[in-house]
Amino acid sequence: MTPEDERHPDDVQQHLREVQDLLARHKLVEGLVHRQDMPRHDLVENLVHKQHVAELQHKLDELHPADIAYILEALPLDERLFVWDLVKAERDGEILLEVSDAVRESLIETMDTHELKAAAETLDADELADLAPDLPPEVIQDVFQSLDSEEREQLRAAMSYPEDSVGALMDFDMVTVREDVTLEVVLRYLRRFEELPDHTDKLFVVDRDDHLKGILTLEKLLISDPELEVSEVMRREPVISFQPDDDASEAAQAFERYDLVSAPVIDADKRVIGRLTVADAVDFIREESEHEILAHAGLREEEDIFASVWDSVKNRWAWLAVNLVTAFIASRVIGAFENSIEKLVALAALMPIVAGIGGNSGNQTITMIVRAIAMGQVEQSARNRLLKKEVGVAVFNGIVWGGLLGVLAWWLYGSVSLGLVMTAAMTLNLLLAATAGVLIPMIRIRLGADPAIGSSVLITALTDSGGFFIFLGLATLFLL
Amino acid sequence: MTPEDERHPDDVQQHLREVQDLLARHKLVEGLVHRQDMPRHDLVENLVHKQHVAELQHKLDELHPADIAYILEALPLDERLFVWDLVKAERDGEILLEVSDAVRESLIETMDTHELKAAAETLDADELADLAPDLPPEVIQDVFQSLDSEEREQLRAAMSYPEDSVGALMDFDMVTVREDVTLEVVLRYLRRFEELPDHTDKLFVVDRDDHLKGILTLEKLLISDPELEVSEVMRREPVISFQPDDDASEAAQAFERYDLVSAPVIDADKRVIGRLTVADAVDFIREESEHEILAHAGLREEEDIFASVWDSVKNRWAWLAVNLVTAFIASRVIGAFENSIEKLVALAALMPIVAGIGGNSGNQTITMIVRAIAMGQVEQSARNRLLKKEVGVAVFNGIVWGGLLGVLAWWLYGSVSLGLVMTAAMTLNLLLAATAGVLIPMIRIRLGADPAIGSSVLITALTDSGGFFIFLGLATLFLL
CATH class of the missing domain: 1.10.357.20 (SLC41 divalent cation transporters, integral membrane domain)
Structure with missing residues (x-):
């Protein structure tokens, strides 16, 4: 997230209004161009038109992907597709992840194989797995070929778990350390990173074979004497961890109950294979409750309010x-x-x-x-x-x-x-x-x-x- | 949270079953004691009884407050009060915070002024504000007297905001730093803490008068060269922040949309006065959706399933x-x-x-x-x-x-x-x-x-x- 992405929460409504405003002005001008046949005016109006489009594009470039997703959901189909075309291609992937299923369908329908492939290639394996059910098979095939073997394995794993399991929610962005090094070494190791994965509040302590030994919270890392060894400050097993086959609903409840930010996902041999974050848990809780409310009224799924x-x-x-x-x-x-x-x-x-x-x-x-x-x-x-x-x-x-x-x-x-x-x-x-x-x-x-x-x-x-x-x-x- | 608190998520069901088991055995013995009049057996049965109670108490001491709350909610009133009596007095406060409103009422009814005061005194100002509506006025008065002036001010502030505002959700546990110091200084400063507030993923950068200047994420603190000054790595205003009068629902949506872990709450002069965390946002989301589902069926509030x-x-x-x-x-x-x-x-x-x-x-x-x-x-x-x-x-x-x-x-x-x-x-x-x-x-x-x-x-x-x-x-x- 760049600094421009962070705003006061009220602002997403403000963003929406600004975009609608620009669209309205854009339409007005476009209408004039079509209606009038005087060639002399064409140039001027085209300029005004282009200026509005450029303004809108600039506005979109500044917005957080989640905000663009919000705006796309709030726009009727024709305006939605117009805005979607103005979004930079390299941001397509992250925005597709954020929009609702119904709106995602409406966007993907308008993209050709090449665009979809480009969008998919900007995503991590766990994100790709979320998007995959909505993509045409040939796109998935192509993307799969372009991955390295580790990512392929991750994608295969992520796609193999049922929708409501921990495996389907987990990501693969974890930072692991060994227990026999000092905190000073860990600190130096972290300084070699360009960034840490989102929601890193703890490092997973593992042995040579990736077996989970415990966790080292950033808190402990920061407040403890750097001369100490990881083994002296880490929290040893049993720590809260999940298995990929665990019920996602129960995991989300555990995040809520124990106020977790992240937790390791381990396989049957206690090897760390992924990570669950509070962001996944929150999304799941929201989706689950929406599903319940919609099901109550007999709606099969969230409806694009501008659906046909x-x-x-x-x-x-x-x-x-x-x-x-x-x-x-x-x-x-x-x-x-x-x-x-x-x-x-x-x-x-x-x-x-x-x-x-x-x-x-x-x-x-x-x-x-x-x-x-x-x-x-x-x-x-x-x-x-x-x-x-x-x-x-x-x-x-x-x-x-x-x-x-x-x-x-x-x-x-x-x-x-x-x-x-x-x-x-x-x-x-x-x-x-x-x-x-x-x-x-x-x-x-x-x-x-x-x-x-x-x-x-x-x-x-x-x-x-x-x-x-x-x-x-x-x-x-x-x-x- | 001590290491014993962290368990596999399935375990809360397991805990519940174990407690129910112990209660069943306990009841059996108690029944015998009452029914039989043979004094010879009294001693033995009393011993067995005491042993089961001790076992139950030991079990409860090991559990996370949220797990105890869960168990209390799942027990019928008589068993619930029996278990509640076995919980250590110093944990009463945090458990009362975790249980549902209906169950909280049933527990508070059985506590005398002295016990309530003791429980309330273990809580922070923002937690007290959450509990206050359910406490008798004389208890609040007494607790209020026992606070220092800063906490009094915080409690007064927290209680003054309407229920669905950011002010009612925020806490006062923030770590602030100045922008003209080096990261090395910040790291040394943090090492003086015994612990950091829960969900600290960023430090708030403020000036001499607590005006928000920006934020320093723990990530940046950890990956950057310690020789750098805070001002060189911090994210400057505008950052996502909230005001105490903001709608809690919109704030919770912002946490979800931007995947936040914590965010500063500022007053009209941009002075940092508190902090909102993802745990508050998650609780709010859950409560809101529950409220919606219950309201749909015409239930005024969440019902204690064992209510009269x-x-x-x-x-x-x-x-x-x-x-x-x-x-x-x-x-x-x-x-x-x-x-x-x-x-x-x-x-x-x-x-x-x-x-x-x-x-x-x-x-x-x-x-x-x-x-x-x-x-x-x-x-x-x-x-x-x-x-x-x-x-x-x-x-x-x-x-x-x-x-x-x-x-x-x-x-x-x-x-x-x-x-x-x-x-x-x-x-x-x-x-x-x-x-x-x-x-x-x-x-x-x-x-x-x-x-x-x-x-x-x-x-x-x-x-x-x-x-x-x-x-x-x-x-x-x-x-x-």
Whole structure:
């Protein structure tokens, strides 16, 4: 990062506005050039045009890659591609790493093989591995050929780990030292570097065969007497380290819990093979929580807000299809009670209340349980305790809110028994919601499934069909 | 952190299991002691009991405060308080900082003024400020008296900033140097420290009056010739810095975007008054996303999963109450069409489909728009473009899915016109959902409100009532 890259955080919005401004002016001029046919003006307008483009280019050259990525994401497709063309080719790689998947796709589509190869060649092996799934195979092949054997090995390794593993997040930029040298020697060794890898807060102490012996924090290196040996100030094993097959989510939680900046990644033989940094952990945490929020609303992935209608439809259709099926089932449950509704039309007006409140209450329960499970804090042994608590909440809410609605139904339709059926149906549907909210995630865990995926769909489907069935069933039994 | 604190990440689960194990054994013995009245056995059982307690205590002494916090959160109240009593008093403060708000309350309730004071006195000013809202006023008063004047000033400052500001997150542990000294002098200065503040990756270069002149990264300090002066290797202003009134969310995004480890916090005169670290940023990101996920399900705050029924009811009632009101309104919309339903009971079975799918589709749109707004990537100027896209998606889905449902309705009830009404109502409700999904957050932003809060409730209320109205209205017009 050059000094120009560092700014006050508010400034990224400022950057965006400036770029939009320049684009607007640029467009205006371009519009004039096209509309007017007077050749005399051409030259002047072309000059003005060129001047704006140069200004924009200068502005972009000054920006941090992450800021350019932010601006690209915020621009509609035509403006985005115009700006992308102005970005210096040697910065393409790092910017592609920063943009969201959807925007990355839109940028890569416009680049030819040659440009993509040039962009890829500016990246490290671990960065290349992140980008690889979006690149055409022939580009990857070419880039692979251009790497030296160590980088090839790293790229092969990085690409071999599943997406949510530590191996997929790690980089290969670590500084290692031996334990039998003095700190003075380490200090002299570091002075031979032109720069240290980002987020170097500790050096990894290894033996001749790269086995992890411990860590030497820069803090210890700086505050200790340089005459001391590394072995005297290092923190010995066991230190916090990860294996490439470890779950990335757990590693990110460990970074958060222990306030880590970097940590070694070791293989089964305790050989240091890579490094995980807090930047990777933060990115992972952000992506994970975004994924959860989007999944909740049935969005498959982060959407480029300026995506085409067709791309948006594709991103959203799966959830709508599921929803269609569950809504249809609920509708058939109602259909089975059409005779009852014909006799007492008030049922049609009241039934969505029972279903809706059951759905919301069930979502509260399942959200809480799924979160607690994700944090690893719920064992199967706690099931009965949780069930008891949720059932208690359901009975309370059923009597209080169900009672209130029962009174309203009585008041609206002048029937005490209709009010009582309403209260009973509310309570029963809340009980169904509470039980399912606790049991569905627990059962899915036992079956080895991710309890978060579609939990909201499942519980809503159940409380909708269940709510209709309970309410209309009770009404048929007691009112008709 | 002592060496014992650092473990493989999986181990926190392991720790939890071990503690639960010890607790189970402990309970068994305690049960025996209480149940049996034979005095002869008392001594032996007491010994076994004591041995288990000692083992548990030893285990706890070895654990990182964050791990103890994790275990406390995962234990039911009685076991939680038993473990809490075994934790060494001098560690109470740091553990209270790590546990969730709900669990912190449950722990503080059991501590007397004296214990709370002792715990609070082990903390730094910025940590105290975090804990203060949960402490009784007399404890804060006492602790305040025991601070020296600098710490008092820091505590006063930290407590004066609103919760979501940089000021509330910052700490006061910074190392500053002057620019006119050599790196050799800086290195000697650092060797006088017993330890450096956590997350020190740079020193802040200041003048005599603490005005920020630039930063000296540990990297530059380590790789540069010690004969050089600080001014020759430091990065000069402007560097990334924050002001205490800055939005914490934007600061956290800046940490993520620029991969920062620490950054200075300066006042309006550019005087360094504190420091923000990546650990604070990570905690903030995690809390923010948790808050969003919980708010989505209508949970006011993170819930202690072993909370009492009453605490759970309190945490959830607000959303249920709102939901009750919106469901009641939707029910009255249906009530207005009771005549139509009486004549054509199929309407009762089909209407929840129209409402439900509109709700889900609206939630997809609003979730995407709210997220894009939160990232600062949607300007009011993009409104028409987004509206056009969402309307396009709605028309597409209305024709495809609505058409499918129309065919199903035709097939079920043998009425082409009922099918056509179904398709038309679906399309119109999806259009309502798309328009509201774009406009509601944009209007709320213009009114200065947070577009995220209750966005899901609002859109669902609108698409429920609207869906019923559109479907039953169209049916009344064209079918009866």
